[in-house]
Each structure stands twice: as C-alpha cells, then as structure tokens.
Amino acid sequence: MHNAKSILALTLATLMASPLLSSEAMAKELAYVANEKDDTVSIIDMDSMEVINTIEVGDRPRGIEVSKDGKQLYICASEDDTVQVLDLTSNTIVGDLPSGEDPELFALSPDGKRLYVANEDDALMTVIDIPTSSVVTQVEVGVEPEGVAVSPDGKIAIITSETSNMAHWINTETNEMFHNTLVDARPRYAQFTPDGKQLWVSAEIGGTVSVIDTDSKEIIKKIGFAPKGVHKDKVQPVGVKLTSDGKTAFVALGSANHVAVVNTDTLEVEDYLLVGRRVWQMALNAEEDRLLATNGVSGDVSIIDVPNREVIKTVKVGRYPWGVAVRTVE
Numbered sequence: 001m002h003n004a005k006s007i008l009a010l011t012l013a014t015l016m017a018s019p020l021l022s023s024e025a026m027a028k029e030l031a032y033v034a035n036e037k038d039d040t041v042s043i044i045d046m047d048s049m050e051v052i053n054t055i056e057v058g059d060r061p062r063g064i065e066v067s068k069d070g071k072q073l074y075i076c077a078s079e080d081d082t083v084q085v086l087d088l089t090s091n092t093i094v095g096d097l098p099s100g101e102d103p104e105l106f107a108l109s110p111d112g113k114r115l116y117v118a119n120e121d122d123a124l125m126t127v128i129d130i131p132t133s134s135v136v137t138q139v140e141v142g143v144e145p146e147g148v149a150v151s152p153d154g155k156i157a158i159i160t161s162e163t164s165n166m167a168h169w170i171n172t173e174t175n176e177m178f179h180n181t182l183v184d185a186r187p188r189y190a191q192f193t194p195d196g197k198q199l200w201v202s203a204e205i206g207g208t209v210s211v212i213d214t215d216s217k218e219i220i221k222k223i224g225f226a227p228k229g230v231h232k233d234k235v236q237p238v239g240v241k242l243t244s245d246g247k248t249a250f251v252a253l254g255s256a257n258h259v260a261v262v263n264t265d266t267l268e269v270e271d272y273l274l275v276g277r278r279v280w281q282m283a284l285n286a287e288e289d290r291l292l293a294t295n296g297v298s299g300d301v302s303i304i305d306v307p308n309r310e311v312i313k314t315v316k317v318g319r320y321p322w323g324v325a326v327r328t329v330e
Contacts, residue, residue, distance in 0.1 A: 029285050031292055031326045032073055033301055034061035035318025041075065041086070042317040044292075046285060046326070049303055049313040055091050058084050063105035064323040067130075068112030073325065076103040076117070083115065083128070088327065098135050100126035105189075105323075107148040107157070109172070116157045116172075118145040125159045125168075127175060137175045141168045147201065149190040151214070160187035160201055167201050167210075169217065179217050183210045188238045189281075193264070194246045202237035202251065209237050209251055211267060220267070225251070227258040227272040239281040243288050252279040252293060259293055259302075261309060271309050275302035283324040294321040 029046035034057075041061060043053040058077025065074050066088075073086040076099070083097040083106065099106075100119040103126070107116045114136070115128040123143050127136040142161025149158040150172070157170040160183070167190060169179040184206020191200050198220070199212040208222040225235050236254030242264065243249075249262040255278055261271040276295025279302070283292050291304040294317075301321060303313040 028329050029326055030329055031283065031285075031301070031324060032064060032066070033292075033294060033317045033321045034064045034075060034323040036060055036062055036296070036320040036322040038318035038320075040318050041073070042321070043091075044301065044315055044317075046290065046303075049315060051315060051317060053091065054318065055086070057086065057093065058082065062322045063103070064325050065106070065108055066325045066327045068108065070327055070329075073327075074106070074108075074115065076106060076323070078102050078104055083117065095133065097128050097130065097133055098126075099128065100124055100135070100138060104146055105148050107150045109150055110152060110154045114172075116148050116150060116159075118148050118159055120144050120146060120162075123161070125157070125170065127157075139170055139175055139177060141170075141177065142166050142180075146188055147190040149192055149199065151192050152194060152196040156214075158190045158192075158199060158201075160190050162186045162188065162204075165203075165206075167199065167212065181210075181212055181217050181219070183212075183219070184208045184222065189240050191240045191242055193242055194244055200240050200242065200249060202240050204236045204238055204254060207232065207235045207237065209240060209249075209262075223251075223262060223267055223269065225253055225256070225258075225260050225269060225272075227253065227256055227260070230256045230258065238279075239293075241282040241284060241291070243284065250282055250291060252282055254278055254280065257295075259291070259304065273302075273304060273309060273311060275304075275311060276300050276314065280321070281323050283326050285326045286328050292324050292326065294324050296320045296322065 031044040033042040059079035063076040075084040083099040085095040087094045102121040117126040125139040142164030144162035147160035167181045184203035186205040239252035251260040277297035293302045
C-alpha cells in the first residue's frame with residue numbers, strides 16, 4: 001500500500017510526463033525591445049509582463065528580428081554600420097553581418113537565408129547571405145530608404161524611400177528594380193498581406209497607409225486616420241502589422257499616441273487604442289492574442305490584449321524603444 005508521499009511523487013511524475021505539460025505548458029514567450037538611445041535590448045517575460053534582462057548592444061539599435069530557427073536575434077546597429085547577431089541562449093553578441101552604412105530596417109527572406117537591408121544614408125538596399133555572412137549585392141534605390149518587406153513567396157523585395165516617396169519593387173532573383181509606386185509623403189514601413197496579394201505602405205507625413213494591389217502595382221485605397229481629440233498633424237503612421245489570417249491590420253500612429261485597428265476586408269478603421277508617446281513599431285506573439293507597441297518618447301512598451309482591444313500593461317524599458325520582436329522558448 002502506497003503512503004501519501006509515494007502517491008504524491010507518482011502523481012507529479014505522471015504530470016511531468018504529460019505531453020501537454022512538457023510542451024505547451026512549459027513553453028514561454030520573450031519579447032526583445034531595441035532601445036535606440038541606450039544602446040541596449042530589453043527582454044520582457046510575456047507571462048509576468050516584466051523586464052527580466054537588459055543587454056548591451058551596438059550603437060543606436062533600431063530594427064530587430066528573430067531568426068527563423070529562433071536561435072538568434074538580428075539587430076540593426078545603425079551607428080556601427082552593421083547588423084549584429086545576438087545568440088539567444090547566452091544573450092551575447094556572436095557576430096556581425098555586413099549591412100552597409102546606417103542600417104535602419106531589414107526583412108528576412110521566407111527561408112531565413114537572406115537579409116534585405118535599407119541603407120538610409122547611401123540610398124541603397126544591401127542583400128546579405130546569412131550562412132556565409134557576405135554581401136550578395138547592393139541595389140540603388142530612392143533617397144533615404146527605410147521600410148523593407150519581402151513577399152511571402154520570396155520573389156519580391158520592397159524598399160520605401162522617405163524623400164522620393166516611393167515603394168520600389170525589386171526582383172529577388174535578378175536583384176533589379178522593376179517598378180516604382182508613388183505613395184504619400186515619407187513612407188516609413190511596408191508589409192505584404194499573408195496571401196501576398198496586397199502591399200501596405202505607411203506614409204508618416206502624408207498621414208495615410210496605401211493599400212497596393214501586388215499584380216497591378218496600383219493603389220487600391222489610401223486609408224486615413226482620425227483618432228478623437230488628436231490634431232491631424234500629429235497623425236503620423238509608421239509601423240504596420242497584419243495578423244496571419246489577413247483579417248486585421250494594426251497601424252502605429254506615431255505622435256498621435258494611438259494604434260489604429262483596420263478591417264482588411266472593408267479597409268476601414270474599426271478602433272483606436274491609446275498607447276504611450278510616439279508609438280513606433282509593433283510585434284504580435286505566436287498566438288496573436290498580444291500585440292506589443294514601442295513608445296519612443298515615453299520609454300515604454302504597451303502590451304495590448306488583441307481580442308478585447310485594450311492595453312493591459314505598460315512596461316518601462318530603455319530610452320527611445322524602437323524595434324520589437326517576440327520569440328517562443330521551449
């Protein structure tokens with residue numbers, strides 16, 4: 001006959017052997033935030049919604065993204081003219097990728113083998129082969145390139161140029177520009193819809209997001225924004241994030257201090273969410289029930305409950321948080 005201790009031990013052993021507990025329940029998510037003025041990356045535990053670590057990185061970190069295998073974080077160290085590689089097990093910088101001068105944003109190819117980098121000062125896009133840490137080529141684009149996107153099939157790369165007010169279409173096989181789409185003033189960010197049929201481009205000074213048909217390269221609609229009580233000059237769309245089902249788009253409105261929620265079927269704004277000061281970039285977690293938004297001037301991150309469309313926590317990070325990425329840890 002088992003005593004109480006042996007029964008408890010047997011119960012615990014059974015629970016630990018359970019596939020549900022060992023995989024789903026044991027998995028956690030971490031968010032990484034690039035602090036532009038502190039030269040650091042803050043790590044947020046998504047369960048506790050608290051900063052658990054701060055890592056020193058290169059000069060003026062901005063765009064960041066997790067590698068496809070989830071083992072590394074790529075960081076645009078803009079003033080160091082490099083893309084740093086952070087090992088996410090040891091939280092140490094283990095290498096650099098040759099990004100060209102002043103990298104600000106980049107996009108990963110679907111297979112995770114290439115980075116397409118915007119070089120703002122040189123009016124170039126640098127294409128990096130990640131396995132060999134080498135530059136494949138550099139493509140001349142418009143003045144002050146910033147936003148970068150790659151189509152879901154990997155065949156098209158997009159660069160937006162802030163001064164030329166264009167989205168440049170580049171064939172990733174030939175690395176040649178084959179089309180330009182004129183958008184409103186100072187385009188800052190670009191993202192394809194999950195099905196690849198549309199390209200969304202934000203225009204910071206123009207105050208709009210252009211929804212572009214991928215086949216025709218023509219603008220379907222320019223979406224405007226009018227959060228209550230905010231002067232139109234403060235409405236400065238920057239980051240754009242679409243859900244994986246393609247039904248909802250979130251737009252960071254910069255100095256308007258709101259995130260807009262857009263229905264992608266009707267292309268109408270459904271809601272505005274008040275966040276911190278100068279909201280810049282965003283990231284969704286794996287389940288897409290949490291949206292993180294970086295607020296540069298207030299130095300914090302808003303964590304948004306997506307189903308309920310409300311901010312549930314504001315997390316203080318470093319000075320001028322810029323880029324953000326989320327990783328699932330098994």
